Each structure stands twice: as structure tokens, then as C-alpha cells.
């Protein structure tokens with residue numbers, strides 16, 4: 255496993271959760287090649303809330319796939335929690351995803367014929383958790399996202415925001431160090447999107463590292479750091495001294511029709 | 520992921536597409552049902568023939584006068600067999616356990632007001648051994664009675680019931696075609712043959728006595744109708760049949776190449792004929808069942824491929840949250856196997872039902888053996904593994920990113 259030298263962090267002094275060194279990804283496409291990433295180096299540290307921005311086709315999703323251990327780079331190294339994952343086999347990558355990473359998708363990707371609870375329990379099965387703990391763990395996570403009383407609902411019985419909360423509970427259920435979300439609010443209206451962001455901020459305060467891909471500067475403004483990509487390159491890495499406080503913003507809004515689920519104690 | 524997880528997911532997926540699943544397993548259902556029905560009927564028939572042959576007696580050879588006919592024209596007269604022929608067989612043919620010459624015919628029986636009709640066998644002591652008859656009450660015929668032609672008789676169960684009801688016939692007097700005789704023994708029941716013949720409608724008297732009752736041949740006073748020969752073992756039957764034929768040709772002065780005027784039949788030939796018939800039938804149906812199972816298997820493969828395509832996003836999601844390729848493989852393999860076993864179970868139920876229905880309508884014996892059921896389940900599972908493997912492997916090899924992007 256190659257030793258990766260860390261870039262000295264601005265804020266934290268500990269080991270980065272994500273370390274990328276000269277990461278490139280190329281795809282063969284009808285004779286030619288597409289260079290989705292062209293040499294990206296960056297570190298993301300524990301407890302950061304990072305927004306990834308950039309125009310369509312700039313390589314954001316490609317980066318998320320590499321960082322999420324769904325794919326391996328064509329060149330360069332990627333390390334998660336200090337472990338080099340650049341050359342792992344599909345099954346080894348599965349284990350890293352299972353133990354360390356939670357995914358949240360734009361389209362929620364819940365299993366339709368399966369209750370909220372079972373959707374959340376699903377990753378536990380692949381993490382080889384004992385059957386007896388599974389329901390309890392999943393219930394706890396549904397409680398964390400404010401859906402403690404809707405465990406038996408099916409996706410079709412839940413609003414978009416609630417479905418995304420189930421998906422977030424599913425992402426959290428194996429205690430990942432890293433939460434990756436590609437356009438998590440893209441399919442939601444503004445207010446519901448704010449509620450999801452508020453949930454992310456709350457989870458982030460509890461210590462989980464979050465990376466969110468977004469087009470929306472309003473969403474990026476909720477993050478503590480904003481990375482901007484263009485043509486497969488990292489063109490800007492900016493710290494946000496005063497992120498939005500979504501809890502306060504939501505409290506100031508007039509109460510909406512019950513979308514979010516019950517308040518969390 | 521455990522097998523239990525796999526089965527739970529499989530049942531959920533099958534329930535979600537209940538109708539489609541049912542149609543898919545139809546080939547398996549039909550194949551398994553055909554096998555179960557045929558095997559049940561085949562082994563029922565074989566079992567019955569076996570029982571019947573062993574109730575007549577094991578390792579038996581029957582020697583009877585017989586005419587070879589060509590186009591309905593007798594080419595020679597019947598042989599007349601005698602007690603001397605029987606004696607010669609036991610003297611000269613090796614490997615013979617018992618030889619029982621018999622005279623037989625149908626008789627009227629009267630006891631008080633009751634009467635009955637029956638087959639009468641004039642026997643020697645060896646007959647009881649050869650045909651495996653046993654006494655339920657009273658005693659068998661003594662050797663002096665057999666030698667001197669005592670006025671004694673053994674009754675079969677049916678005859679005894681018709682003459683004496685439920686009371687013990689031993690010691691009672693009856694008349695056989697007007698000839699008086701004392702009942703000395705009641706035979707143990709043998710029941711019906713598979714052709715519906717009542718084996719218990721029988722009376723037995725000493726051979727000389729039967730000649731007085733049935734009348735006698737003037738040409739050959741020691742004439743018998745049948746010589747029943749019991750070989751020492753099943754392995755000796757073939758050579759014993761040939762030896763008996765040679766001996767009788769000699770004794771009856773049939774020239775080499777001449778037509779036999781007697782028949783020597785090995786009783787187990789009936790058994791092997793019956794077994795052969797059911798085997799032919801079983802093979803035929805097995806062929807049909809194999810085709811049905813093959814078509815069923817291909818149906819399973821097809822539906823699993825459809826299912827994998829339909830659930831590409833689900834597979835991508837499962838991979839993303841940490842499923843290994845082996846987990847996905849197992850999930851779809853278990854689904855295919857579960858589907859096949861459900862089909863197999865329906866087929867088993869249907870097959871048993873059908874076997875009993877046909878058995879009832881056609882008066883055919885049916886025997887469902889547990890090992891056939893176990894085999895059917897195993898075969899169904901094997902079809903699931905065989906035809907489910909390729910689709911499952913396809914699912915397992917999907918790339919998570921592309922699978923998640925699949926519309």
C-alpha cells in the first residue's frame with residue numbers, strides 16, 4: 255500500500271478522511287478517450303462539510319465515485335481513512351463501502367416493495383451484522399432522521415423529503431465515517447431541501463464527514479468548504495467562514511404543511 | 520448475507536410477481552408431476568405383481584400339458600403328465616426343492632343347508648411347501664392320508680365362510696360333489712390376485728381322493744394336470760426349466776426338433792414381463808418429463824434474466840451499500856432455486872393427486888415412495904442452480920455505477 259503524503263490542513267491536524275493525489279480518470283468512448291478527471295489532489299478531514307460544485311460534465315460525479323470506492327482511478331492514488339483504495343478488487347471495495355461510506359442519491363433509490371425499516375436494515379445484511387441487532391439499529395437511525403414513527407411505511411406512502419430521510423438513515427446505519435451525497439436536494443422543493451440540509455448539518459456536528467455535490471450555490475453556502483471543478487480539474491478550494499445555519503432559518507419560516515416528519519428531541 | 524436472508528428476499532421477489540412466477544414454473548410443475556404420477560403407478564403395479572408372485576410362491580416352475588398351435592390348428596396332441604413324471608423331475612433335475620403334482624377341477628360343496636362352489640386341488644404334501652400355503656387352524660394333510668386317499672379336506676377362507684360362517688369348520692363334515700369328507704384344516708388367507716381372482720376360494724384333498732371326486736383317466740390312472748416345481752433358489756430357475764424340458768422330451772419320446780406337447784413356465788417371467796412393461800412406460804414418461812423440465816429450466820433462466828435486467832438499479836444500490844458480488848450471486852441463485860422448489864412442490868402435490876385419481880378410476884395400484892419425493896425436490900433444486908447460475912452471475916458482474924445509472 256503506497257504511503258500518501260498529506261497536504262498540511264488549514265484547520266485540522268489529524269489524518270484526512272479522504273486523500274487524493276494526482277487522481278485521473280479516463281473513459282474510453284467510441285475510439286477516443288474522455289478525461290473525466292485530470293490530476294486532482296485534495297484532502298478532506300474528519301468533521302468537514304464539503305460542497306462540490308462545477309458545471310455539468312466537470313467531473314464531480316466521477317470524483318464521488320472514486321472517493322466512494324465504487325470505482326478505481328486510472329492514475330494517481332485515493333486513500334480513505336488512510337487506507338489506499340486505488341488498486342483494490344471489487345469485493346475489497348465492497349467491504350470499504352460497507353464499513354466506511356454512506357451514499358445518498360438524488361433519486362433516493364429506495365426499494366419500492368420494502369418498508370422504511372427494511373430499506374434501512376439492508377446494508378446491515380451485507381456488513382454481516384448479527385440478525386438480532388439489525389432492527390434495533392435501523393430503528394435508531396430512522397429516529398435520528400426524524401422518522402421514528404414511520405418505520406412500517408412503504409416508500410410510496412412517504413413524501414419525497416421523507417423518502418430522502420429514509421435513504422439518509424440507510425446511509426448512516428453502518429456508522430460510516432463518510433457521507434457522500436450527489437445532488438441530494440435536486441429532486442426536492444426548496445423547503446424540503448432546506449430540511450435535508452439541516453439534517454446534514456446536524457449529522458455533521460455529531461462528527462460525520464459530509465461531501466455534497468450540488469449545482470445550487472444556496473446549498474453550497476451551507477457547507478464549511480466549497481470545492482469547484484471545471485473540465486476535470488479542481489479550480490477553487492474555498493473555506494466558508496460563516497455557513498448558513500439552517501436550523502435557525504427553518505425556525506424563522508412559517509410552519510409548513512407536515513412534510514418533514516416529527517421533530518427530533 | 521445469510522441463506523435465510525437470501526430465501527426471505529427470494530420469497531418477497533416471487534410474491535411481488537406471483538402470476539409471472541407461477542407461469543414460469545409451469546414446466547417444472549408438469550415435469551415433476553409427470554414423473555411422480557408415473558413412478559407412483561409403475562411402482563404400485565410392480566409392487567402388486569411382486570406380491571402376487573410371492574403369494575403364489577417364490578421360485579416356481581409350472582409344468583402343464585400344452586399344445587403349440589399354428590394359425591389355430593393344433594399340430595400335436597396334449598401330453599398326458601403323470602405322477603411318475605413328477606417323481607422323475609425331483610429324482611433327476613438338480614437344484615429342485617419340491618415337486619407337487621396336482622389334479623384340479625371345479626366342485627360343488629355342501630355342508631348342512633349351506634353350499635358353495637370352489638376350485639379343488641388334489642395335492643401331495645409338497646404342494647403346501649411349493650405354493651407357500653399355511654394352516655390357520657387344524658392341521659395339514661398327513662402323509663398316510665395323501666398315500667391312501669383319505670376322505671379329508673382343507674378349506675380356503677372364502678369357502679369356509681360360505682359353508683360355516685364365522686364358526687370353526689375344523690372337524691365338520693362336508694360333501695364334495697356327493698363324496699363325503701371331513702374338514703381337518705383351515706387355510707390361511709392369501710387374498711385376491713391383481714386380476715381380481717379370489718385365491719381363498721379353494722379346497723384341497725389328497726391326490727388319490729381328487730381322482731375319485733373328479734373322475735379318472737382310463738389310459739393313465741396316475742395322470743395329473745399340473746406339476747408345480749419349486750427351485751432351491753432364483754438363480755437355478757433358468758437351468759431348471761431347460762433340464763425339465765429335456766427330461767420330459769425324453770420321457771414323452773419327443774424326437775429332436777419335434778413339437779413339445781407340454782409347457783414349462785417360469786413364474787418370475789410374469790414378474791419380469793410386468794416390470795419390463797412398467798419400465799418401458801417409465802422411460803417414455805421420463806423422456807417427456809425431461810423435455811418438460813428442460814423447457815421449464817430454460818423458462819427459469821429467461822425469467823431470471825428479465826428479473827436481473829428489471830432490477831439493475833436495485834443491484835447497483837445493493838453493491839453501493841456494501842454487497843459483494845458473491846452476495847448478489849447468492850441472492851439470484853437462491854431466488855431461482857426457490858422458484859424451482861416451489862414448482863417442484865406444486866408438481867409433487869399435483870402428481871400424487873393425479874396418481875391417486877387415475878388409480879381410483881382405472882383400478883390401478885398406486886405407491887408413492889418418499890425417496891421419489893426427496894428426489895423430485897433435489898432435481899428441482901438442481902435445475903434452479905443449473906439454469907439460475909448464468910443470470911445470477913450476470914447480476915453479480917454488474918458495475919455498480921452503471922447499474923445505478925440504469926433507467
Ligand SMILES: Nc1ncnc2c1ncn2[C@@H]1O[C@H](COP(=O)(O)OP(=O)(O)O)[C@@H](O)[C@H]1O
Pocket residue numbers: 281282283288289290308309310311312313314315316317
Ligand atoms: N462511464 C462513462 N463513460 C464515458 N464517459 C463518462 C463516463 N462517466 C462520465 N463520463 C464523462 O466524464 C465527464 C465527467 O462526468 P461526471 O463526473 O459525471 O460530471 P458531473 O457529475 O460533474 O456532471 C463527462 O464528460 C462525462 O460524459
Ligand SMILES: [Mg+2]
Pocket residue numbers: 314315316
Ligand atoms: Mg454528476
